[in-house]
Amino acid sequence: MSSPLPLEGVTVLDFTQVYLGPAATQMLGDYGADVIKVERPGTGDLSRTSITDPAGLDNPVFLSINRNKRSISIDTRAGDGRQVIRDLAREVDVVVSNFRPGVMERLGLGYDDLRAINPRIIWASGTGFGTDGPYRHKGGQDVLAQAYTGVMWRRASDDIPLNIYPTTLCDYTTGMHLVQGILLALLARERTGEGQKVEVAMYDSMLHMQMQEACTQLNRGREVNWAAMPLTGVFATTDGAVCLVGAFKENPLRDICVALELGEDLSARPEFATQEAQAEHRAELRRIFRDRFATNTTEYWIKRLEDQDLLCAPVRTLVEALADEQTAVNGMVVEMDHPAAGRFRALNAPVHLSATPARVRRVPPRLGEHGAEILAEHGYPADRVAALRDQGVLR
Numbered sequence: 001m002s003s004p005l006p007l008e009g010v011t012v013l014d015f016t017q018v019y020l021g022p023a024a025t026q027m028l029g030d031y032g033a034d035v036i037k038v039e040r041p042g043t044g045d046l047s048r049t050s051i052t053d054p055a056g057l058d059n060p061v062f063l064s065i066n067r068n069k070r071s072i073s074i075d076t077r078a079g080d081g082r083q084v085i086r087d088l089a090r091e092v093d094v095v096v097s098n099f100r101p102g103v104m105e106r107l108g109l110g111y112d113d114l115r116a117i118n119p120r121i122i123w124a125s126g127t128g129f130g131t132d133g134p135y136r137h138k139g140g141q142d143v144l145a146q147a148y149t150g151v152m153w154r155r156a157s158d159d160i161p162l163n164i165y166p167t168t169l170c171d172y173t174t175g176m177h178l179v180q181g182i183l184l185a186l187l188a189r190e191r192t193g194e195g196q197k198v199e200v201a202m203y204d205s206m207l208h209m210q211m212q213e214a215c216t217q218l219n220r221g222r223e224v225n226w227a228a229m230p231l232t233g234v235f236a237t238t239d240g241a242v243c244l245v246g247a248f249k250e251n252p253l254r255d256i257c258v259a260l261e262l263g264e265d266l267s268a269r270p271e272f273a274t275q276e277a278q279a280e281h282r283a284e285l286r287r288i289f290r291d292r293f294a295t296n297t298t299e300y301w302i303k304r305l306e307d308q309d310l311l312c313a314p315v316r317t318l319v320e321a322l323a324d325e326q327t328a329v330n331g332m333v334v335e336m337d338h339p340a341a342g343r344f345r346a347l348n349a350p351v352h353l354s355a356t357p358a359r360v361r362r363v364p365p366r367l368g369e370h371g372a373e374i375l376a377e378h379g380y381p382a383d384r385v386a387a388l389r390d391q392g393v394l395r
Contacts, residue, residue, distance in 0.1 A: 003356050005032025013085070014038060014069065015109075015194035017045040019168050020126045020140065020202070021098035022065040028094075028182065029068030030349040030358035036088065036374055037069045037365060041395040044073065044367040054215035057367055058340040060081040064347070066364040067336065072375075073368030073395040077108055081393045088378055089114045090120065093195075094182055100125040101136050111197045118176065124186040124198040126178045131199060145170040145202035150210065156227035174205040230278035231256060233286055233316060242293060242301050245311035251284075253278065255308040259301075260292040336363045369395045 010033045014025045022045065029035040039045055044057060045066070053059035075081040086109075089095060095114060097104050104110050104125070111123040125131075128140025131149075138144065143164050146152040151169070153161060181198035189195055207214065217222045227234070231246025231253055246252040253267040266272045266288070271281045279284060293301055298314045305312040316324070327333060334348045349358035371394050372385050388394040 002359070003326060004021065005358050006082040006353070006360065008032035010034070010094065011091045012036065012094040012096060013088055015095070015099070015104070016126070017098070018047050018050075019065060019142070019171040020175045020178070021096060022047065022181070023172055024126070024178040025069065025096055026065050026067060027176070027179045027351075028350060030360075030361075031351075031353075031356070033068075033094075033360075035069040036092070036370075037066065037071045039071055039073045039077070039367055040071050041075050041368070041392070044071070047369065050384050055338075055341040056145040058364065060341075060344065060346075063336075063338065063341060063344060063364045065278065067346070067360055068362050069365055070370035070374060071365035071368055073128065074357040074371070075393050075395070076109075078391070079392050080391060082108055084375070084388070084393070085109060086114075086117060087380075088374070090117050092118075092121070093186070094122045094124060096124045096126075096178070096182070098140065101125075101127055101131040102138060115195065119194060120189060121195040122189065122198060124178060124182050124185070124196070126202075128201060129203045135203070140202050141147060141200070142168045145174075145206050145215040149203060149206035151206050153372060154210075154227075156225070156233070170202045170206050173209060174200055174202045177205050177208075188227040196199060222371060228279075228282070230275065230282040230285060235300045237293050237301055238296060240298040241315035242298055242305070243259065243313045243315055244289070244305065251308070252310065255310055256289070257307075259308045259310060260289065262288070262292065263284070263302070286299055335361055336360060338363045340366060344385050371395070 002173065007028055010028070012025055012028055012033050012034050012035045014021070014037045015023050016025055017039075025033075025035050025037070036044070043049055045062060047062045047065070048057040048059065050061050051059050061316070072249070074084055074086060085107075087395045089109070105113070114121050114123055114247070126140070127136075128138055128145060129135035146165055146169065152164070155162070166335050176226065177200045178198070181200055185196050185198050216222060229245075229247060232244060234241055234243050246256055249255060251267055253272060254265050257265050257267070266285070270277070272278050272285065302312055302314060321327060331352075332348050332350070335345050337343055351358070375385050375388075375394070376382070386393065
């Protein structure tokens with residue numbers, strides 16, 4: 001018999017959509033929380049329509065971050081719809097949203113509103129820039145957060161064009177901070193009996209990701225740029241590319257010269273003798289490395305570098321990474337059967353617990369699939385549920 005999951009008995013009322021919020025609530029669901037996903041009638045979570053797909057509203061983008069949830073489709077613009085939400089909020093543990101500041105309050109579902117009917121409630125919100133300040137009105141979007149916080153500006157060198165990081169770095173990081181905040185609030189409630197407000201912002205998460213760089217800038221007025229380290233870079237080979245990190249050794253340049261079969265210890269030259277000198281002559285070093293890496297295969301150079309105990313990796317595509325044996329060994333892909341999408345695969349939770357690991361208990365829900373079931377569990381008689389359907393409040 002499986003051990004109870006850590007969050008069994010915790011009920012989450014989930015208003016989130018797109019990525020930041022759904023990634024957070026899926027993590028809660030993976031570890032046992034009963035996540036009730038509140039969706040708008042007709043279209044639901046915006047990620048249901050973010051790509052064109054044969055499965056329609058149940059496309060892979062939506063499926064990737066919405067397992068272990070139940071869906072109820074409620075028109076919160078209607079008075080009866082908002083009353084349904086308040087009735088649910090009386091009994092749940094956590095309410096999560098990632099709307100712009102003020103949206104939940106305008107619906108009468110802000111922290112003060114819900115705390116008045118449920119003092120134990122944990123009201124959690126993820127926004128783009130926070131609930132106060134000059135940017136509070138702006139939509140929380142991953143690329144904007146990259147641009148505002150210096151993440152987009154920071155590159156290995158100034159000659160590299162400014163660009164967008166293609167993976168949703170800000171959404172994911174902020175979503176995981178939201179999970180941390182909710183778990184901390186649940187722990188605090190065990191001691192005090194009281195709920196509280198939890199707020200995270202993409203802006204803060206991206207600044208916080210740059211802790212070392214920011215502290216050095218604030219206190220010494222100098223830049224720390226790990227991508228600009230003189231012996232670090234990405235170099236094309238005859239069949240791909242190698243990422244090399246020349247650091248954490250007494251004299252990494254000497255060992256790189258051995259690995260690259262240069263026939264000379266460049267660290268013996270005055271212009272390469274110290275890290276400061278190497279940084280000053282970084283362009284020349286990179287030219288030497290680039291010319292050597294271009295003469296052989298990725299596999300060849302990886303072996304040569306590893307023989308010198310140098311940090312290195314082949315530059316993989318996502319397709320290659322998903323097919324890698326390490327991905328399988330780590331149990332990072334799970335398979336599910338979905339009534340609309342059929343058999344599909346998705347990434348598993350990355351936190352591995354020995355006694356209570358994450359489990360897939362529910363496939364991602366169809367829009368509004370569990371509405372009647374959820375309301376019945378919260379004391380709504382069948383005729384009241386039918387009336388809400390007739391009124392178009394429950395879809």
